[in-house]
Amino acid sequence: LPALLLASPVLAVCALVLRRSDGPGVLFRQERIGAGGRAFTLLKFRTLRPDTAHEAATRWNIADDTRMSRAGNFMRRTSLDELPQLWNVIRGDMSLVGPRPERPFFVAQFSQAHPGYAARHRMPVGLTGLAQVQGLRGDTSIEDRARYDNYYIDHWSLWQDLCILLRTAVCLVRPTGS
Structure with missing residues (x-):
């Protein structure tokens, strides 16, 4: 709440x-999978407009997506688009630190293709995580993300969470984008 x-x-x-650059509808809502495989509605600032609801649920977004405005590009590069997820943390859908939540379509796909992916849902999903501070964001290896997420869960500690939060703050000062 203080954050x-x-x-x-x-x-x-x-x-x-x-609102000024892209028009009405500044928040984006999308179904994601959290702890125990439970679905919840994730909030983000809208950085691009999908053609359809199906596309929003099943299309993998890439860094230089042509549907992204300059304002949206800046929001993504600086991770400002993620700030509304603080509300998800307050609601209990997410934690500050944990594996990043994914859309149901991709959870099903990745769970079949990558051993250990489904095990990421043993713990609440987070605003940031070990995989993210290791540079595994956006179009990076799902297998590597799952490995880091499961390592984080298996070795959880408050100290590790504090270190990840500190490393996230450093990443925000030196944004590289997703």
């Missing part, structure tokens, strides 16, 4: 910039 309150001026500016 959301501290971030509220940034959230307001982001919403205003997106």
Whole structure:
């Protein structure tokens, strides 16, 4: 709750910039899979517009997607598009640290193709995680992400969470994009 309150001026500016550059509908809602395979609605700032609801659920987004505006590109590069997920943390859908949540279509696909992927759902999903601070974001190896996520779960500690949060803060100062 304190993080959301501290971030509220940034959230307001982001919403205003997106509204002015891309029109109405600054928040994006998407079904994701959390702990125990439970579905929840993830919130993000809208950085691009899919053609259909099916496309939003089944299309893998890439860094230089032509559907992304300049404002959306900036939001993604700086991870500002993820800030509304603080609400998901408050609601209990997510934790600050844990494996990143994925869409049901991809969870089913990755669970069949990559041993250990489904085991990531033993713990609440997070706003950031060990795989992300290792650079495994966007179009990177799903197998490597699952390996880091499962390592994180198997070796969980409060100290590790604090280190991941600190490394995330450093990554935000030096954004590389997703």
